[in-house]
Amino acid sequence: MSVKKHPDYRKEVERLDYTKDYIKKTLDATEEYRSLYKENIKDAMENLDYLDSSQSYISVLINTKFIEIADRNFDNLKRIQDKPYFARIDFKPHEREMADKIYIGKTSLMRSEEEVPLIVDWRSPIANIYYEGRLGETSYVAEGGKQEGELLLKRQFTIEEGELKNIMDIDITTTDTFLQASLEANAEERLKDIASTIQAEQNRVIRADMHLPLIVQGVAGSGKTTIALHRIAYFIYTYEKTFDPENFMIIAPNKLFINYISDVLPELGVEDVKQTTFIDFIEELIGNKYKMADGSDKLMTLIDGKNTSEKDQLEWLKWAAAFKGSMDFKRLLDNYIRDLEKDYLPKDDFTLHGHIIISKEAIHRMLLQEFNYLPLYKRTDELKKTLRNQLKEFKEKLLKETEAAYDDEIENIRCRMEASEERRQKILPLIEERDTKLEAIKKDAKTLVNNYIKRFPKKDLFELYKELMIQEDLIEKYGGISLPSQGVDYLCQQAKVLLENKKIELEDYAPLAYIKHRIFGFKEKLKVNSVVIDEAQDFSLFQFYTLKEILKTNMFTLLGDISQGIHSYRSIQNWEEVRDEVFYERKSNYITLVQSYRTTIEVMNLANAIILKLANPRIVLAKPVIRHGDKPEMREFSEKEVLLEGLQEKLQQIKDNYKSIAIIGKTKKECKEIKKYLDKHKKLHTKILDEKEESYDAGIILVPVHLAKGLEFDAVLITSIEEIYQEEELDIKLLYVAMTRALHELDLFFLKGTMPILNNINEEMYIR
Ligand SMILES: Nc1ncnc2c1ncn2[C@@H]1O[C@H](COP(=O)(O)OP(=O)(O)OP(=O)(O)O)[C@@H](O)[C@H]1O
Secondary structure, eight states: OOGGGSTTHHHHHHHHHHHHHHHHHHHHHHHHHHHHHHHHHHHHHHTTTTSOHHHHHHHHHHHHHHHHHHHHHHHHHHHHTTOOOSEEEEEEETTOSSOEEEEEESSOBOOTTOSSOSBEETTSGGGHHHHHOOSEEEEEEETTEEEEEEEEEEEEEEEETTEEEEEEEOOTTOOOHHHHHHHHSOOOSSOOOOTTTOOHHHHHHHHSOTTSOEEEEEOTTSSHHHHHHHHHHHHHHHTTTTOOGGGEEEEOSOHHHHHHHTTHHHHTTOOOOEEEOHHHHHHHHHTOOOEEOTTOSTHHHHHHHTTSSOHHHHHHHHHHHHHHTSHHHHHHHHHHHHHHHHHHSOSSOEEETTEEEEOHHHHHHIIIIITTTSOHHHHHHHHHHHHHHHHHHHHHHHHHHHHHHHHHHHHHHHHHSOSSHHHHHHHHHHHHHHHHHHHHHHHHHHHHHHHHHHTSOOOOHHHHHHHHHTOHHHHHHHHOTTSOHHHHHHHHHHHHHHHTTTEEOGGGHHHHHHHIIIIIOOSSOOOOOEEEETTGGGSOHHHHHHHHHHHTOOOEEEEEOGGGOTTTTTSOSOHHHHHHHTSOSSOOEEEEEOEEOSSOHHHHHHHHHHHGGGOOTTOOOOEEOSOOOOOOEEEEESOHHHHHHHHHHHHHHHTTTOSEEEEEESSHHHHHHHHHHHHHHTSSOEEEOOTTOOOOOSEEEEEEHHHHTTOOEEEEEEEESSOOOOSSHHHHHHHHHHHTTEEEEEEEEEETTSOGGGTTOOGGGSBO
């Protein structure tokens, strides 16, 4: 139906025109005010010398604040100028006769003369009805309490460049054509905001209580990354008075990923949220950049090494990585730290001239109990203060007593003897002795505290860690008897090779940060108190725990997908262990997302058939949104040259249809090999994405699976010329991740024998 035939078309066009006009006027007025405020600041600055300067200062401050607010509103309004809102709901509170017409957009716009805003922000309490409510009885919760009423209309608009293109009224039976249209669009190089099409299950994640840890298990393409960003925008809006954007931090797997998501927050009107990787954040905290060992991420070793004879070594490599990420390892460190504390305790009393001011036992008590809330080395700062105070008191007392003792004796002599040369000879040395003693006490007191404190052993963080890790007996002592001796050998041998060469691996970051936190403390007060972790399935329990301890917060949102846990040798196995072992003090919320929005039914069916091979009853299969595409093509070749030729032809065919195409290989080596061939023929421009890359442009790229995780592409061509995908856990997950990157098209190009994993896959799912 043409939009013009909609019964409310005229009214909606009028409303849109009115809103656009109002926005324009507001923008113009803001510009005018802005120059007025600037003028005021200028005046105040000029008058700063000879007027009452505090008045001018206040004037500068006030006007600067106004400009800030005006600027913020200005930017938000500019952003929505061409698309002021995307939906309307008509809500009639029970106690009222008339329904309010509420237009929902990305930012709110108040009209001074009326109570209902011209546009209501999508994050406001009433907008919840749009995402959750069905026509009929509904309610929402706002500051004043629960408001019940009736939802009479739910309407979506397509507005392009300020023109009303479509009106869609939603009733219970309508499928979300809006969502369909949004999903059919081609992938830009970046993620987009989805405020207009957020689905109810996603809305619940976005609005879930921020004060409790939230764990989201979401299938591939369920919108985890997207809603993580919307959740931050929601909280910054809802708790504007309590939280600043700097209180939030997003941890993403790599810089490439950060770049990929970086435009969404500003689009949602949020700036200044810290976006970092775990490694970068820890290095920033510790204040030191470490050299990473080659192959620090063991995934490649595991992929490559599968066919080597050193199976045993690989098992211990996995064991060591898992152990370093476990809570057992945290307990090992706690035991080690307990001994470090003991060694730290002074062996001597705190004395002045043979007098005990504070006994060593009392000092031990202070260090181990009273100041126990502080990192070990910081406890000496507190101790120092106590020593100083006590010394001051004691010194005065000692001086007085010493002086009095001598003076008594002198007085005694004076009483006993007549004034004579003999008496003088007796008194003079006493006076001298007294003065020397008093001086000596004063002198000693000056350096006493510093000298005492200096004796505390202080070591470097890296040294402390290394000393532990390279000694089998220490690992066994602190780790308990249950550790396998071959595992301990492997761990320590590996530490000797790395740490003695001042290198570390990924698994060392959490322990280093933990020791730093317990022994040294951090220089600056950390602003971050709410953490969002994407691809959280790749984290270990100990990584989560360390972050929680260091940041002293429970405000965590963890989003991930266990099916995509390709790093599971070093990371969590399931979410229950996170809830039980990391967030044990507080109840955590757990939400599962099963709807997948990224890919077509055909692609998802095939990917699901692959992940089912894991035979893990915990795995929840993704349900694709109703969107069809072509069946994936499976192209098996007997010769590499022919395969690569076929791949090249395919790329030629589709390159103009899509903005982004990815050739996904199992390893970087495989990608390089394919690129070499494509370059030789010079028909296509391609680029390899590796971990150093910070961004990628649309076009054809070659990327190893582990780096493609989290990203998406219009078309995906999984290519295998040498590497073999076996029917085993790691390969199943790798192939699943690769397949679920596709938005519209998925094809497989593989050399005969490289895909035993496809055995028993129902042939109806693909075209040969
Ligand atoms: N409600 C929605 N409306 C429109 N598009 C959506 C919606 N939810 C998700 N999408 C789209 O689905 C795709 C997948 O989203 P996203 O990358 O956030 O998922 P994910 O769960 O992080 O995926 P993965 O775990 O596979 O990396 C994106 O293109 C996103 O824009």
